[in-house]
Amino acid sequence: MTPDDRKYSKEHEWARVDGNVATVGITKFAAESLGDVVFVDLPEVGSTIEQFNKFGEIESVKAVSDLFSPVSGTITERNDSAIDDPETVNKSPYDEGWLLKIELSTLSGLDDLMSAGAYDQLTAEEG
Amino acid sequence: MADSGTGAHRRTTLYNAHVNLGAKMVPSAGWEMPLNYPGGIISEVKAVRSRAGMFDVSHMARLRFSGPGAVSFLDTVLSANVASMRIGRSKYHVICDEDGGIIDDALVYRIADEECLLIVNAGNADEVMDWINPRLEAHGNVQMFNYTDQVGMIAVQGPEAAAILDKISETLVSAIRAFQIGEVSIAGAYMRAARTGYTGEDGFEVMPPREAMQKIWAAFRDAGIEPCGLGARDVLRLEAGLMLHGTDISRDNNPYEAGLERFVHITSPGYVAHDALARLRAQGTHRIMVGFKMVGRGIPRNGQAISKSGETVGIVTSGTHSPTLDANIGMGYVDRRFAAVSTRFEIDVRGRLIEAEVTPLPFYSSRKC
Numbered sequence: 001m002t003p004d005d006r007k008y009s010k011e012h013e014w015a016r017v018d019g020n021v022a023t024v025g026i027t028k029f030a031a032e033s034l035g036d037v038v039f040v041d042l043p044e045v046g047s048t049i050e051q052f053n054k055f056g057e058i059e060s061v062k063a064v065s066d067l068f069s070p071v072s073g074t075i076t077e078r079n080d081s082a083i084d085d086p087e088t089v090n091k092s093p094y095d096e097g098w099l100l101k102i103e104l105s106t107l108s109g110l111d112d113l114m115s116a117g118a119y120d121q122l123t124a125e126e127g
Numbered sequence: 128m129a130d131s132g133t134g135a136h137r138r139t140t141l142y143n144a145h146v147n148l149g150a151k152m153v154p155s156a157g158w159e160m161p162l163n164y165p166g167g168i169i170s171e172v173k174a175v176r177s178r179a180g181m182f183d184v185s186h187m188a189r190l191r192f193s194g195p196g197a198v199s200f201l202d203t204v205l206s207a208n209v210a211s212m213r214i215g216r217s218k219y220h221v222i223c224d225e226d227g228g229i230i231d232d233a234l235v236y237r238i239a240d241e242e243c244l245l246i247v248n249a250g251n252a253d254e255v256m257d258w259i260n261p262r263l264e265a266h267g268n269v270q271m272f273n274y275t276d277q278v279g280m281i282a283v284q285g286p287e288a289a290a291i292l293d294k295i296s297e298t299l300v301s302a303i304r305a306f307q308i309g310e311v312s313i314a315g316a317y318m319r320a321a322r323t324g325y326t327g328e329d330g331f332e333v334m335p336p337r338e339a340m341q342k343i344w345a346a347f348r349d350a351g352i353e354p355c356g357l358g359a360r361d362v363l364r365l366e367a368g369l370m371l372h373g374t375d376i377s378r379d380n381n382p383y384e385a386g387l388e389r390f391v392h393i394t395s396p397g398y399v400a401h402d403a404l405a406r407l408r409a410q411g412t413h414r415i416m417v418g419f420k421m422v423g424r425g426i427p428r429n430g431q432a433i434s435k436s437g438e439t440v441g442i443v444t445s446g447t448h449s450p451t452l453d454a455n456i457g458m459g460y461v462d463r464r465f466a467a468v469s470t471r472f473e474i475d476v477r478g479r480l481i482e483a484e485v486t487p488l489p490f491y492s493s494r495k496c
Contacts, residue, residue, distance in 0.1 A: 035151075035162075035358070036169045038448035039426050039455075057477070059426050061168045061448055062358050064477070090167075 002028070002120050003094050007070065007113035009052070010122060014094070015070040015113065017104070022071045025098040026058065026089065029123045034060040037086040042067075042099055048074050049102065051109040056099070058089070067099070072109055077101035139185035140279055140340040148354055156250030158186040161356035169450045171359035175326055176451050179285035180355035181347050184332065185340070188252035188275045193242040194268045201243055202395035204259055205235060206382070206404075210395065212237045217306045217323055220390050221382050222247070222255060227403035228378035229385065231255050232370060234323055236308045244308070244319075246280075246332075248372050262399070278318070279340040283352055284330030284363075286493065291350050292320075292331060300331060314339075314346035325360065327367025328493050365456065366449050368418055368489030374429060375416065375444040375458055384412040384460065386488070414441065414460045418488040420452075425474065425481035427457035432475040433465075433483075440465050443474060449490060456490050457483070 002008075006016035012030035015022040031037065039059040049055045049069045056067040079098050082088050089097040114122065136159040145152060150161035161183065163171060174180040192201055201209045207220035217236040221229050231251040236244040247255045256273065263271055283292060292300040297312040300320055308321040316339035324330040335343045348354065361371065370376050370385065381404070382391045393404045421427060427446030432439050441461030449456045457474070465472055468487055473480040 036167045038169075038450075039424075041424070059448075061362060062162070064426075064428065087169075 002116040004116040006116075007110060008116065008119035009068065009070040009113055011052070011068040011070075012123075013068060013070045015110070017107075017110065020104045020107070021076065022073070022102045022104055023098050024070060024100045024102055026067070026093055027119070027123075028093045030065075031090050031093040031097070034058065034063055034065060036061050037089045040083050040086050040089065040099070042078050042083060043075060045075050045078055048072075048105070051112070058086075069100075069102070070113055071102055071104055072106060073102040073104040075100050076103050137186070139183055140337055141183045141185065141344055144341060144344055145183065145354075150354070150356060153357070155357055156186065156248065158249055160186060161354070163356040163358045164354050166353075168356070168358035168362060171353060171355040172362050172450050174353035175285045175328055175355060175359065175363055177286070178353070179283060179288045179291055179330070179351070180353040180359065181344075182282040182284070182355050182360055183279075183344070184282050185275075185279040186249040187280060188247045188249060188255070188273065189278060189280065189334065190245045190247065190256070191238075191242070191272045191274055192245065192269060193239075193272070194270045195241055196266050197241045197243060197269045198237070199396070200263065200266045200269045201235065201245070203397040203399055204262055205233070205245075206391040206393065206398075206400070207235045208392035208395055209235060209237060209243060214239060215307050215309060217308055217321055218390075220392075221376075221387055222258075223382065223391075223400035223404060224258070224378060225399055225403055226378075227381040227400055227407045229372065229376045229380055229382060230258055230378060232372050232376065232387070232390075234321075236321060238308065250373055276337065278334045278336055280332055280334050281340075281344060281347065282324050282326075282330060282332045283347060284324045284326040284328045286329060288328070288330040288352075291352060295346055295350050303331070305329070314343055316343060318343075325367075325369055326363035327369070327489060327491055328363075362447050362449065365445050365447055365458065366451050366489070366491040368458070368491075370416075371445060380460075381407045381412070383407055384415055386416040413463055415463055415466050416444075416458060417461050417466050418456065418458050418486045418490060419472075419474075419483040420486045420490075421455035421457070421474070421481060421483050422471065423481040423483075425476040425479065426455045427459075427474045427476065427481075427483065431477075433459055433461055433472050434475060434480065435465055435472045440472060451491050456486070458488070461485075
């Protein structure tokens with residue numbers, strides 16, 4: 001089940017907003033498409049990122065994929081356990097496998113993201 | 128994701144078995160093959176290193192050479208020195224063109240006095256046959272027969288491969304020693320089995336008749352052998368320091384720079400690549416294949432530049448994360464000045480320069496010291 005407590009981008013990232021902080025990660029669909037994740041590269045805490053811009057890289061045994069931020073803001077926290085144990089992203093993409101916490105610079109960009117239902121429809125077409 | 132070309136790809140007799148197991152099927156060298164099964168590449172690698180895994184390698188081409196003069200003919204086109212091989216033995220070698228470029232790397236098996244089996248990479252099968260055919264015309268009594276469609280091939284690899292196969296066979300499979308080929312009966316089917324592989328583990332490559340393939344695959348599964356795909360195969364061969372043609376070696380490389388000199392015998396009478404290889408060997412090569420481990424964080428990938436103090440000194444041909452070593456490893460060609468073990472250089476990983484260190488090949492060996 002795709003959790004409906006958050007929003008999704010067409011690049012297969014999710015953002016769960018709590019106040020003015022968004023927790024960001026990749027979707028189960030993305031994790032399964034990649035296969036065993038073996039490398040995650042994330043920016044430092046304090047960096048600013050723009051919605052839909054590249055902020056990092058994620059690699060499986062076979063493939064390299066860019067990470068695109070679903071929101072704009074400043075990084076307040078980074079999930080080092082996803083960096084140290086990249087398989088966390090496969091095991092729990094929506095919970096323990098989160099990647100960044102971002103203090104939002106604007107809330108308006110959230111309207112450009114999809115609901116869980118719309119995202120499921122997208123992956124059904126892509127899958 | 129959207130690969131529209133899969134419809135044109137060939138399928139092995141095990142295609143439905145792979146799909147039923149939930150394999151992710153991908154195009155490879157003109158065939159539709161399993162990349163991995165639902166357990167994932169890493170668990171497949173671990174199965175092969177710790178127990179036993181199996182690979183459908185039916186897409187590799189199986190060519191039989193027979194008739195009076197078959198051995199001396201093969202020694203004009205292969206670098207194997209087949210004449211020196213005892214019956215029942217195999218040899219890894221390269222097939223070079225007249226310029227010394229590597230058309231393919233292959234295994235040749237001597238089945239009888241004048242009968243050999245040559246197994247070549249799926250993607251190179253046509254090129255190898257096109258290259259051999261005209262040369263065969265001058266040897267009227269030698270016949271080349273492509274029986275890739277008549278028999279399949281399954282590689283069973285891992286420390287427990289021999290014991291498991293012995294258990295489900297009517298003949299003693301383990302009586303075949305390393306690099307030998309023999310005939311066995313497994314689960315009621317008669318077939319050739321060679322104690323060879325592409326993983327760095329002990330194991331066998333069995334060649335059941337086409338109609339027995341599904342039964343044999345199912346018997347192997349029932350015996351606890353883990354199905355493994357091309358993804359695991361690529362990691363395993365790289366850990367074992369084995370080349371992949373089309374990635375690490377090609378017609379643009381000669382066997383000396385690829386570090387394959389010990390697999391090249393050039394003095395067989397009439398060997399077509401003799402002159403080119405003798406010249407290349409005498410010249411020496413300015414670049415050579417090395418293995419390296421990443422010191423900094425990053426996974427090397429094919430095509431990335433290798434640099435030293437800002438100067439490009441080589442190129443990565445293969446790279447991956449090694450679950451066995453828990454390290455990021457790669458192979459590539461570097462300027463000889465930077466090829467010594469422990470030399471450090473940088474890999475350009477998509478714009479970031481990450482430090483790496485030259486490491487002896489293979490990265491992994493199953494032989495316990």
